Amino acid sequence: MADELIKPEKFFLNRFGMTESALDLILGTALERKADYADLYFEYRNAEALALEDSIVNHTSKSVSQGVGVRVCAEDRTGYAYSDEVTVDTMRLAAETARAIAQETGRSIAPVHVGAIVKRHNLYELESTPLDVPVEARARLLSEIDTVARAYDPRVKKVMASFAAEQKVVMIVTSEGKIAADVQPLCRLSVTVIAEDGHNRQVGTYGGGGRVEWRYFLEGEKWREYAREAARQAIVNLDAVDAPAGEMVVVLGHGWPGILLHEAIGHGLEGDFNRKGVSAFSGRIGQRVASELCTVIDDGTIRNRRGSLNIDDEGTPTGRTVLIEKGILRGYMQDRLNARLMKMEPTGNGRRESFAHAPMPRMTNTFMLSGESTPEDVIKSVRNGLYAVSFGGGQVDITNGKFVFSASEAYLIEDGRVTRPVKGATLIGNGPDVLTRVTMVANDMHLDPGIGTCGKDGQSVPVGVGLPTIRIDGITVGGTRA
Amino acid sequence: MAEMDLALAQWALDEAKRCGATAAEVLMVGAESLSARVRLGETEKLKSSRERRLGLRAFVEHRSATSSTAEIERDSLAAFIAETVKLARLTAPDPWSGLPDPALHPSRLPDLGLADDEHGIIGAQKALELARASEYAALKSDNRIKNSEGAEFDSGRYHVMFANSQGFAGEYSGTSYSLSAMPIAQDDSGMQVGYWYTANRMFDRLEPAESIGATAAKRALRRLGARKVETTRAPVIFDPDMAAGLIRSLAGAASGTSLYKSASFLVGRLGHRVASTNVTIVDDGTMPSGLGSKPFDGEGLATNRKNLVENGVLKTYLLDSYSARRLGLAPTGNASRSVGAPPGVSPTNLYLEPGPYTPERIIGSVKRGLYVTEMIGFGVNAVTGDYSRGASGMWIEDGELAYPVQEITIAGNLKDMFMSIEMIGNDLVWRSSVVSPTVKIAEMTIAGA
Numbered sequence: 001m002a003d004e005l006i007k008p009e010k011f012f013l014n015r016f017g018m019t020e021s022a023l024d025l026i027l028g029t030a031l032e033r034k035a036d037y038a039d040l041y042f043e044y045r046n047a048e049a050l051a052l053e054d055s056i057v058n059h060t061s062k063s064v065s066q067g068v069g070v071r072v073c074a075e076d077r078t079g080y081a082y083s084d085e086v087t088v089d090t091m092r093l094a095a096e097t098a099r100a101i102a103q104e105t106g107r108s109i110a111p112v113h114v115g116a117i118v119k120r121h122n123l124y125e126l127e128s129t130p131l132d133v134p135v136e137a138r139a140r141l142l143s144e145i146d147t148v149a150r151a152y153d154p155r156v157k158k159v160m161a162s163f164a165a166e167q168k169v170v171m172i173v174t175s176e177g178k179i180a181a182d183v184q185p186l187c188r189l190s191v192t193v194i195a196e197d198g199h200n201r202q203v204g205t206y207g208g209g210g211r212v213e214w215r216y217f218l219e220g221e222k223w224r225e226y227a228r229e230a231a232r233q234a235i236v237n238l239d240a241v242d243a244p245a246g247e248m249v250v251v252l253g254h255g256w257p258g259i260l261l262h263e264a265i266g267h268g269l270e271g272d273f274n275r276k277g278v279s280a281f282s283g284r285i286g287q288r289v290a291s292e293l294c295t296v297i298d299d300g301t302i303r304n305r306r307g308s309l310n311i312d313d314e315g316t317p318t319g320r321t322v323l324i325e326k327g328i329l330r331g332y333m334q335d336r337l338n339a340r341l342m343k344m345e346p347t348g349n350g351r352r353e354s355f356a357h358a359p360m361p362r363m364t365n366t367f368m369l370s371g372e373s374t375p376e377d378v379i380k381s382v383r384n385g386l387y388a389v390s391f392g393g394g395q396v397d398i399t400n401g402k403f404v405f406s407a408s409e410a411y412l413i414e415d416g417r418v419t420r421p422v423k424g425a426t427l428i429g430n431g432p433d434v435l436t437r438v439t440m441v442a443n444d445m446h447l448d449p450g451i452g453t454c455g456k457d458g459q460s461v462p463v464g465v466g467l468p469t470i471r472i473d474g475i476t477v478g479g480t481r482a
Numbered sequence: 483m484a485e486m487d488l489a490l491a492q493w494a495l496d497e498a499k500r501c502g503a504t505a506a507e508v509l510m511v512g513a514e515s516l517s518a519r520v521r522l523g524e525t526e527k528l529k530s531s532r533e534r535r536l537g538l539r540a541f542v543e544h545r546s547a548t549s550s551t552a553e554i555e556r557d558s559l560a561a562f563i564a565e566t567v568k569l570a571r572l573t574a575p576d577p578w579s580g581l582p583d584p585a586l587h588p589s590r591l592p593d594l595g596l597a598d599d600e601h602g603i604i605g606a607q608k609a610l611e612l613a614r615a616s617e618y619a620a621l622k623s624d625n626r627i628k629n630s631e632g633a634e635f636d637s638g639r640y641h642v643m644f645a646n647s648q649g650f651a652g653e654y655s656g657t658s659y660s661l662s663a664m665p666i667a668q669d670d671s672g673m674q675v676g677y678w679y680t681a682n683r684m685f686d687r688l689e690p691a692e693s694i695g696a697t698a699a700k701r702a703l704r705r706l707g708a709r710k711v712e713t714t715r716a717p718v719i720f721d722p723d724m725a726a727g728l729i730r731s732l733a734g735a736a737s738g739t740s741l742y743k744s745a746s747f748l749v750g751r752l753g754h755r756v757a758s759t760n761v762t763i764v765d766d767g768t769m770p771s772g773l774g775s776k777p778f779d780g781e782g783l784a785t786n787r788k789n790l791v792e793n794g795v796l797k798t799y800l801l802d803s804y805s806a807r808r809l810g811l812a813p814t815g816n817a818s819r820s821v822g823a824p825p826g827v828s829p830t831n832l833y834l835e836p837g838p839y840t841p842e843r844i845i846g847s848v849k850r851g852l853y854v855t856e857m858i859g860f861g862v863n864a865v866t867g868d869y870s871r872g873a874s875g876m877w878i879e880d881g882e883l884a885y886p887v888q889e890i891t892i893a894g895n896l897k898d899m900f901m902s903i904e905m906i907g908n909d910l911v912w913r914s915s916v917v918s919p920t921v922k923i924a925e926m927t928i929a930g931a
Binding site for chain 1: 521524525526527528529530531532533534535546547548549550551552553562565566569570572573574575576579606629631666672673674675705708710713714715743744745749822823824856858859860861863865866868870871872874888889890891892893894895927928929930931
């Protein structure tokens with residue numbers, strides 16, 4: 001095992017010939033004006049991807065990126081400068097640029113000598129990195145996926161499969177003298193299938209992954225399930241009829257439909273929006289925002305999950321935050337800056353896409369706890385409605401609380417039975433009240449297979465969601481059949 | 483520290499050949515930027531960046547691999563190049579892969595005026611001033627503008643260098659400037675955000691900061707008190723920014739990459755009617771100072787001006803040389819390339835040709851319908867053309883904007899929507915690389931209460 005896997009704190013010092021006293025010097029430069037806090041974020045990322053189409057693995061790619069970001073905070077102001085050249089000189093220059101937001105001269109805090117190492121969780125210690133697997137083995141698996149998907153049904157006409165793996169080493173050095181570092185593996189296997197029946201052409205997509213090793217995909221032949229699921233979804237959609245339009249009862253299947261929580265309430269509970277008072281949830285802690293069947297958690301500490309981290313991108317160990325407890329709004333997700341300004345504790349949700357970005361409050365794995373109904377009872381309870389089991393992306397307008405998420409596999413429910421598949425449609429609702437309409441929660445909470453990526457302010461980060469089967473009494477379904 | 487120049491590119495190409503590559507291509511991009519954000523009059527964030535990356539695409543006959551790195555010292559580059567060639571050998575041969583036909587490389591490159599050398603990167607003080615001026619204009623415009631998500635001024639400069647092993651080499655520089663404001667209006671009905679922006683390659687051609695703030699405020703204010711409407715079918719008018727999204731969806735479906743995968747509702751539609759006869763959509767990579775202009779595309783082929791759709795007929799696809807070979811066509815100068823990925827396809831400057839009508843006239847033509855000004859979500863299925871997105875805007879009664887609406891969706895199929903474009907506005911403004919005037923679609927399903 002490479003040394004950086006054991007002591008990531010040493011990795012950057014060795015790689016760039018950096019010493020702890022050089023770090024002191026740079027943080028000292030950053031804090032030469034009146035500022036509250038400064039930190040350095042080092043990143044070294046190795047990524048590889050492999051893709052198959054038309055039954056051959058014809059695309060491979062590889063990238064190496066590295067850089068350092070210097071941040072200075074003074075009250076609610078942030079200065080950020082980054083460079084992909086990591087030397088003492090470029091970092092001092094970046095520190096001088098970043099401190100420009102602190103106008104007044106004179107120190108407000110004295111930088112502490114760098115040295116105290118932050119203890120991190122150990123959520124994804126791997127025997128080998130996902131990059132260690134021979135390209136040939138990865139290519140072989142993609143070919144087998146192609147075979148399985150095509151064998152599912154003769155109407156499967158195109159299969160696209162890809163495997164992406166990365167390993168990121170990060171180190172955060174703070175003006176409080178702390179060093180936090182981590183090695184973060186991440187991989188994802190994705191399958192897209194196009195099925196054709198005459199002029200009718202439909203798509204199906206499935207996949208999974210996490211902070212896992214290669215063998216994760218082989219255990220229980222998960223790759224085979226991904227291939228079959230993508231093919232099944234495309235074939236089901238060949239028979240889909242126009243989706244209904246208007247407000248109706250909707251049952252969401254378990255797992256990935258948890259994207260509802262991410263859009264409807266998750267973003268609205270991020271600290272930055274609430275500090276600024278621009279969220280539809282601003283000032284509502286302690287109030288009822290959901291039916292008492294709903295308890296919603298954001299948890300960055302679940303082993304091997306895509307949305308999990310040992311430490312967040314500011315060096316704070318991740319945690320488990322109760323957002324909604326039996327319908328009552330309990331907490332926000334915080335980074336350091338917003339926690340300090342709101343006089344709350346950081347929750348380990350300070351995340352960033354890369355060294356090219358300043359951190360902000362972001363979700364990790366966001367899910368609803370199981371209830372007591374059975375999924376069968378939930379379906380049976382509906383006379384006329386929609387049963388949505390798979391979704392594409394979603395989005396929210398934080399300020400007015402309106403959110404959407406788009407179903408990619410859905411069925412009509414007629415007289416308590418799941419009947420015909422309907423075409424994909426966007427569902428739209430109001431974040432602060434959609435969960436008050438949840439009238440049944442099943443006992444089958446499931447996390448998504450590990451495919452989620454969240455975008456905010458131009459930054460993408462991997463996230464997870466989870467949901468039990470739930471019944472919502474009234475949400476607008478955006479089909480074409482008025 | 484190593485310099486990034488065409489000599490380094492040539493060295494990398496030679497090195498790739500030495501490792502056994504039969505052809506190769508090097509793309510190098512250096513970029514710097516400064517962005518300044520203010521909120522409620524105070525500096526909120528200053529961000530400054532410097533980046534440079536080298537991308538390599540190596541071929542061993544018909545096998546290929548793409549790689550990118552920020553480590554451009556020759557020692558580490560040499561190892562990186564060797565690994566890339568090794569990776570290419572492990573890839574399956576793909577008969578369509580390869581560099582473009584060398585005869586298609588231009589011998590002279592046009593100067594498209596992409597860089598504002600006079601202004602370059604705008605300093606922090608000036609950038610903050612502009613952001614502050616636009617936010618202030620919003621805040622003072624109405625006492626219901628009570629909060630703000632801030633205003634931001636960004637400037638960036640980049641330099642692109644490209645060379646391949648069949649003798650093409652070229653480079654160009656560009657700048658871009660943008661200013662945006664996001665004020666928040668509030669009354670008893672709740673809060674609404676408004677967004678407006680200006681963007682240009684030339685600093686002096688940005689719209690005035692005050693007008694950006696004032697427009698953003700108006701857009702926030704008119705959303706106050708928005709309600710749902712009953713589910714219905716009715717005419718839908720897309721404002722210019724929303725209409726640009728429709729044009730972008732059509733260009734995506736017309737891209738060779740989607741077509742050869744059969745992942746497009748335009749498969750087999752070349753030369754056929756795909757829109758109503760008043761629709762002409764132009765892709766022009768050579769517009770002087772255009773935000774989407776470039777002297778050569780991502781494979782070193784000349785960019786050009788062409789009609790994607792002419793009087794409703796799909797005249798061309800948008801192709802790089804790989805998708806062109808697969809479809810038995812010639813590349814169209816639309817290869818896009820980011821440092822770390824193989825070429826893809828994208829439009830350059832894409833616009834719907836303006837029609838004869840003022841936006842007021844178009845709104846006036848609708849008895850009962852929707853004027854869409856904001857949309858959320860990704861509910862566009864490129865394979866089938868099925869379209870279902872969250873919308874907000876103004877409800878039209880008897881030809882007048884009557885009241886704001888929200889929490890509704892609009893749905894249809896892009897194939898039908900383009901065929902039923904009834905009116906096109908005369909209000910084309912360039913503030914992005916993909917733009918459109920106001921567009922009226924005869925009828926869509928609006929889902930609400």
